[in-house]
Amino acid sequence: xxxxxxxxxxxxxxxxxxxxxxxxxxxxxxxxxxxxxxxxxxxxxxxxxxxxxxxxxxxxxxxxxxxxxxxxxxxxxxxxxxxxxxxxxxxxxxxxxxxxxxxxxxxxxxxxxxxxxxxxxxxxxxxxxxxxxxxxxxxxxxxxxxxxxxxxxxxxxxxxxxxxxxxxxxxxxxxxxxxxxxxxxxxxxxxxxxxxxxxxxxxxxxxxxxxxxxxxxxxxxxxxxxxxxxxxxxxxxxxxxxxxxxxxxxxxxxxxxxxxxxxxxxxxxxxxxxxxxxxxxxxxxxxxxxxxxxxxxxxxxxxxxxxxxxxxxxxxxxxxxxxxxxxxxxxxxxxxxxxxxxxxxxxxxxxxxxxxxxxxxxxxxxxxxxxxxxxxxxxxxxxxxxxxxxxxxxxxxxxxxxxxxxxxxxxxxxxxxxxxxxxxx
Amino acid sequence: xxxxxxxxxxxxxxxxxxxxxxxxxxxxxxxxxxxxxxxxxxxxxxxxxxxxxxxxxxxxxxxxxxxxxxxxxxxxxxxxxxxxxxxxxxxxxxxxxxxxxxxxxxxxxxxxxxxxxxxxxxxxxxxxxxxxxxxxxxxxxxxxxxxxxxxxxxxxxxxxxxxxxxxxxxxxxxxxxxxxxxxxxxxxxxxxxxxxxxxxxxxxxxxxxxxxxxxxxxxxxxxxxxxxxxxxxxxxxxxxxxxxxxxxxxxxxxxxxxxxxxxxxxxxxxxxxxxxxxxxxxxx
Numbered sequence: 001x002x003x004x005x006x007x008x009x010x011x012x013x014x015x016x017x018x019x020x021x022x023x024x025x026x027x028x029x030x031x032x033x034x035x036x037x038x039x040x041x042x043x044x045x046x047x048x049x050x051x052x053x054x055x056x057x058x059x060x061x062x063x064x065x066x067x068x069x070x071x072x073x074x075x076x077x078x079x080x081x082x083x084x085x086x087x088x089x090x091x092x093x094x095x096x097x098x099x100x101x102x103x104x105x106x107x108x109x110x111x112x113x114x115x116x117x118x119x120x121x122x123x124x125x126x127x128x129x130x131x132x133x134x135x136x137x138x139x140x141x142x143x144x145x146x147x148x149x150x151x152x153x154x155x156x157x158x159x160x161x162x163x164x165x166x167x168x169x170x171x172x173x174x175x176x177x178x179x180x181x182x183x184x185x186x187x188x189x190x191x192x193x194x195x196x197x198x199x200x201x202x203x204x205x206x207x208x209x210x211x212x213x214x215x216x217x218x219x220x221x222x223x224x225x226x227x228x229x230x231x232x233x234x235x236x237x238x239x240x241x242x243x244x245x246x247x248x249x250x251x252x253x254x255x256x257x258x259x260x261x262x263x264x265x266x267x268x269x270x271x272x273x274x275x276x277x278x279x280x281x282x283x284x285x286x287x288x289x290x291x292x293x294x295x296x297x298x299x300x301x302x303x304x305x306x307x308x309x310x311x312x313x314x315x316x317x318x319x320x321x322x323x324x325x326x327x328x329x330x331x332x333x334x335x336x337x338x339x340x341x342x343x344x345x346x347x348x349x350x351x352x353x354x355x356x357x358x359x360x361x362x363x364x365x366x367x368x369x370x371x372x373x374x375x376x377x378x379x380x381x382x383x384x385x386x387x388x389x390x391x392x393x394x395x396x397x398x399x400x401x402x403x404x405x406x407x408x409x410x411x412x413x414x415x416x417x418x419x420x421x422x423x424x425x
Numbered sequence: 426x427x428x429x430x431x432x433x434x435x436x437x438x439x440x441x442x443x444x445x446x447x448x449x450x451x452x453x454x455x456x457x458x459x460x461x462x463x464x465x466x467x468x469x470x471x472x473x474x475x476x477x478x479x480x481x482x483x484x485x486x487x488x489x490x491x492x493x494x495x496x497x498x499x500x501x502x503x504x505x506x507x508x509x510x511x512x513x514x515x516x517x518x519x520x521x522x523x524x525x526x527x528x529x530x531x532x533x534x535x536x537x538x539x540x541x542x543x544x545x546x547x548x549x550x551x552x553x554x555x556x557x558x559x560x561x562x563x564x565x566x567x568x569x570x571x572x573x574x575x576x577x578x579x580x581x582x583x584x585x586x587x588x589x590x591x592x593x594x595x596x597x598x599x600x601x602x603x604x605x606x607x608x609x610x611x612x613x614x615x616x617x618x619x620x621x622x623x624x625x626x627x628x629x630x631x632x633x634x635x636x637x638x639x640x641x642x643x644x645x646x647x648x649x650x651x652x653x654x655x656x657x658x659x660x661x662x663x664x665x666x667x668x669x670x671x672x673x674x675x676x677x678x679x680x681x682x683x684x685x686x687x688x689x690x691x692x693x694x695x696x697x698x699x700x701x702x703x704x705x706x707x708x709x
Contacts, residue, residue, distance in 0.1 A: 014707060092444060092551040094706040100445035107442075115549045118471060120478045125471075132467040133550055 002104065004185060004216050005067035005090070010099035011240075012060040012085050057282045059085040061240045062099070067218065067233075069105075069184075072211040074227035074248050075220045076255045077237035078336050078392070080280055083220045086237070087111060087189050090218065105184030105216070108134055112189065114174025119163035123154055123173055126162055130177045144180045151206075152176035172199055179206045185216045204230060224252055224335065239280055256334040269299035271395050273315075273379060278392045286381045286389035288358070289315040295366075302395075305402035306410075307367045307417055312342075314361050316381050316389070321356040328380040329363050331370060331397070339370060339415050369416045372401045451699050458553050465556050465563070472564035487568030488575050490531075491523040498523070498640045510642055513671045514583050521667045522639035524576055525597070528569040529605050529659055530630045532562040536609025537626050540705065541616050547705050554702045555695070558613040562605055569598075576670065588672035597666040600687045604658045607690030614701040617709050633657075638664055643676070655679050658686035 060082045067073055077083050088094045090101060091109035116133045117126045127148055131141040141148075149155055152172040162170060188207070204226055211217050211230065221227050227234065227248060234251025236244035244254040273279075273287040292300035295309025304310060312329050327344040342363050344350065375397045380390040401410035404417045411417050458465075477483040495516055502508045503515030510518040536558035540547060543557050580587065616622035637659045638646070646654055654660045661683020668675045 088706065089444060093548065095703045096444065096446055098446060100443055103442045103444070109551070112545075112549045116546050118475055120475050121471070125474065129467055129471055132464045133546070133552060135552075138463055138467075 003066040003102075004069040004071075004104050005218075006102040007066070007090075008064050008100050008102075010060055010063045010086070010089065010096050010101060011058060012082075012089060012094070013056045013058045013097045015056060058240050060089075060096075060237075063237070063240075063242045064099075065235055065242060065245055067216060069216055070211075070214045071233055072217045072219065072231045074231035074234040074251065075218060075237065076224075076227060076234055076251055080239075080282075081237040082240040083237055084111075084189060085240075087187055087218070087220060090187055103185065106135075107185040107187065108178070108181040108183035109187035110134070110178045110189065111187075113171050113178070114162075117162055117170070117174065120161050122161055123149075123158045123165070126173065127177055130174065131180075134178060134181055135183070136181060140182075148176045148180050151179060151202075168199070175199075175203050179203065179210075183215070185218070186210060187218045189220050224256070228252055269293065269301070273391050273394060276391045276394065278394065280390060280392065283387070283389045286318075286383070287314065287316045287379055287391055289313075290377075290379055290391075290394050291315075292377070292395060303398045303400050304368065305400050306371060307369065307402065307404045310365050310368050312363045312377070314363065314379055315358065316361075317358045318356045318383075321354040322383065323352070323354040324384050325355075326382040327361045327363070328378075328382065330378040330380070331368075332376045332378055333415075334374055334376070339375065340368075368399075369418055370397075370399050371414060371417055372399050372410065372412055374398050447703055449700070450696060453695050453699055454553070458555065461553050461556060464552055465560060468556055468560035469563035472561050473567055476564065484568070484571055487571040491520060491527045491572050492575065494523050494527070495520040502640055508641055508645065511644055512673055513585055517579055517583050517585055517671060518642070518667070519640050520576060520579055521670055522637075522663050524569070524572040525601055525663050525666050526634060526637065526639045526659070527572065528565060529601055529662075530633070531568070532565050532605035533608050533612065534626050534630060535561040535565060536605070537612035537616055537622055539609075540613045540709070541620070541623075544709050547709050554705060555610065555698060558609045558698075559606055562602065562609055566602075580670075585671065588669060590669040590672070590675065593669040593675075594666065597662050597669065600658065600662045600665075600684055603691040604662065604687040607687065607692075607694035610694030610698040614698045614705075617701070617705050633659065636660075643679075651679070655682040656686060658683040658690060662687070 063082070063086065075083050075086065085094075087109065088111070089096050090103070091107070091111060093111075114126075114130065116130055118129070121129065127145065128138070128141055131148075132138070136144075149158060152169075152175075154169060154173055154176075157165065157169065162173070165173070186207075207217060207219070208230055217230070219227065219231060231248040234244075234246065234248040235242055236251050236255050244251055246254075269292050271290040271292070273290055274285055279285070291313040293311040293313075294300055294304060295311065297311070300310070314327050314329065316327065318325065325344075329342040330338050331340040331342075332338050342365060344361055344363070376393040377395050377397055378390065378392050379394050381388055401412070403409065404411055405420075480486060482489070498519045499516045503519070508515065512518075513521075539558045539561040540554070546557065547554065577587075612622050612626060634640070636654070637657055638654070643651065643654070643660070643664050661680045665675060665680045665683070667673075
């Protein structure tokens with residue numbers, strides 16, 4: 001039996017940098033064109049294109065997968081992993097650069113709640129407009145109108161322009177319309193990140209019913225419990241590539257790194273950033289090396305106790321003399337949440353002036369306040385207020401339980417530990 | 426979005442939609458446009474509704490614009506310059522041209538900004554993109570009809586009889602629609618990459634008023650320049666429309682040249698738009 005969705009070797013590249021930022025102006029397009037041709041004349045065809053041409057970024061690379069009818073599939077990945085690009089191609093908003101997709105069935109996609117709502121139109125008017133945009137027929141909207149209004153719980157505000165709605169009401173109306181679509185395939189982006197908890201649960205319930213009735217759902221979310229709840233299958237995208245395909249639970253486990261990847265465990269406390277494979281494609285090489293030590297100066301072994309010191313040495317290069325740079329060392333949990341950010345620009349006594357060439361910066365954190373668990377250390381370099389290099393997941397840090405407060409117990413709740421004093425008044 | 430006609434889960438190849446890279450010129454997908462006709466009417470209705478809600482005078486603007494222009498041009502050209510119109514009183518003459526011109530000018534300027542003004546629709550949802558610029562023109566058609574009513578009112582006031590040629594009016598409306606749609610499609614697509622369009626369009630519309638026979642009769646133009654004027658499709662539409670309302674001999678050769686131009690412009694617009702629309706979501 002053929003699949004309802006077949007994705008084969010799908011790739012998408014975007015233009016980056018200069019071309020994207022400035023060429024929305026005819027003069028710049030002309031100047032750019034002239035400059036490029038001048039460079040071609042001066043240097044010959046080969047390099048001209050390399051040095052001044054636009055930079056390209058592969059948002060998706062060679063992604064292939066199959067979806068069977070009735071599958072509810074979660075698409076998991078960090079920000080910038082290519083999830084949205086994939087959904088945009090599947091929803092026909094943008095064309096792929098390479099590869100192809102075969103869709104066999106009526107598809108509705110919901111990349112944003114309430115797309116096309118106009119603030120000056122009333123709730124009633126927007127239901128019709130949005131419904132039509134999502135592919136419903138007029139008669140279909142009319143027959144489901146009361147149901148939509150009841151689902152959104154907005155009976156009283158139907159004739160109020162939506163500009164007077166609260167953001168919660170707006171989301172409710174938007175989702176209510178979308179929830180009453182009747183497609184064979186529903187594509188849903190991160191839309192449940194908004195709205196109150198109760199309504200979120202209602203939406204998930206509705207989607208669950210939808211999935212049980214044999215229809216196909218592609219669901220993108222950062223909400224890991226929602227993915228586990230709703231989906232049977234999952235794929236993981238990393239830097240535009242599909243790195244895992246399987247059942248939802250294994251996909252989530254793979255994503256959060258509970259299943260440890262062998263290459264992840266760095267054997268040494270010295271991490272080569274220059275050749276790292278964890279640099280998202282939009283960045284260029286500036287960072288060279290990261291060295292991590294525990295507080296007493298011993299090489300880091302991958303584990304630290306709660307509240308102990310840590311020292312990171314970052315080596316990078318500056319191609320031109322500049323004083324406007326910022327080195328960043330971020331501590332991120334396995335769900336992608338940044339818990340703690342260390343930046344050289346937070347140093348009040350930074351009188352290091354304009355510098356160029358290879359630099360070594362040392363970041364000392366007297367007692368790292370993270371609680372028990374696994375974290376990723378990510379390193380970035382910001383130059384002239386623009387992030388030029390970033391290495392995600394440069395190394396893993398396991399914080400081991402310890403009796404931080406000296407009570408004989410290991411603190412285990414919350415993200416942080418911090419010195420505190422209690423007294424009885 | 427409705428992508429196929431299959432009511433049930435269509436697993437046959439007829440219901441299969443293939444998404445793949447496209448390069449170069451593409452055929453226009455008429456089927457898809459036809460299937461989206463309901464959405465198109467919704468978008469026209471939306472544009473009308475919003476415009477009328479956001480303005481205090483709403484539909485009255487449809488009359489004020491050509492009417493005020495008519496009064497000014499009557500004072501300047503009718504009285505001071507003493508332009509002869511070969512027949513109808515100058516105010517009627519000017520208004521008949523201005524009502525068509527106003528529709529054309531507003532259509533071009535509204536549609537050329539329509540894609541940029543609806544960025545969210547372009548980047549978050551899919552439906553035939555041509556609907557966006559075309560709907561903004563469709564919405565202006567209502568204003569045009571209101572302006573046309575005033576035209577007949579003025580004719581009663583000046584006791585000027587309606588020409589027997591008035592059966593041709595729809596033809597000239599069609600020609601004007603084709604011209605403004607063609608330009609609107611091209612300019613709206615260009616505006617996505619080059620925001621300069623926004624500044625260029627008003628300037629050329631202003632110039633266009635003077636190189637089209639809106640406020641002066643075609644007979645005032647020396648014969649050797651008339652050929653160039655004929656390349657401007659709006660000159661045929663305006664003179665043709667005027668003659669079919671107010672009477673006078675129709676220069677069919679001139680009018681058909683304008684029709685040919687407007688058809689070319691429309692088809693070119695559709696294809697250029699089709700070629701450029703692939704990149705809209707990536708660069709808007």
